[in-house]
Amino acid sequence: MTYDFWYWPGIPGRGEFARIALEAGGIPYRERGRDEGADVWAKRDSYDATPPYAPPWLDTGELVIAQTANICLFLGDEHGLAPDGRKGRLWTHQLMLTIMDVTAEAHDTHHPIASSAYYDEQKDAAARRAEQFRKERIPKFLVHFQKALGTDLLFGGVTWSYADTGFYVLMSGLCHAFPKRMAALEDEFRPLFAHRDRIAKLPELQDYFKSERCLPFGEGIFRHYPELDGAD
Ligand SMILES: N[C@@H](CCC(=O)N[C@@H](CS)C(=O)NCC(=O)O)C(=O)O
Incomplete structure (x- = not known):
């Protein structure tokens, strides 16, 4: 089973929290937002059942799961990435x-x-x-x-x-x-x-870190503006 994973192209963003769990778990997925011509909002709007509000989301074919922590919860349960109890x-x-x-x-x-x-x-x-x-x-x-x-x-x-x-x-x-x-x-x-x-x-995770799938932080959530940083 290969999941479709949807997130904005070009940045790791919030998607990275789910992506790294997929990668570490060796779970097959396609990064659909990085497909040529992919339209993330149009895809989002196409869902009638359990529609996501915003990316990231995971489309298993049977389920559409949004909210980063919720995607991780699903992956944890389904693929043993969390304790059983x-x-x-x-x-x-x-x-x-x-x-x-x-x-x-x-x-x-x-x-x-x-x-x-x-x-x-x-x-x-x-x-x-x-x-x-x-x-x-x-x-x-x-x-x-x-x-x-x-x-x-x-x-x-x-x-x-x-x-x-x-x-x-x-x-x-x-x-x-x-x-x-x-x-x-x-x-x-x-x-x-x-x-x-x-x-x-x-x-x-070593293959992932070396791959083109792993993007630098750049212009996402974690941005470096020197004027916003300081030792205290
Ligand atoms: N709480 C949600 C937040 C989702 C979210 O804010 N996604 C951003 C990208 S990181 C987005 O595209 N938001 C569009 C919007 O809020 O209109 C999560 O953790 O997945």
């Missing part, structure tokens, strides 16, 4: 939802007023939002993840789960967007950086 399954989903919360906040640092407006039109608000995100929100989330890493379940209680691969994308994205801030936090959150590095070395 109720507790571990819920915990993994909980972590993934939190990862997506941070991701939404990271996006809002450069687009705090409107996603549809240019960054240049909201630079002042972006500077305020980014400062707050750097100073308060990043450390608060990292404290939480570091505590999570120390629980008996780790990130799912299995070798790795989709929450671990999602966490890898999050940490990489934050380091791309806020290199100075993340460097300043490295000592305090060393176990989290080590966890990111562990996931980066998963044998299951």
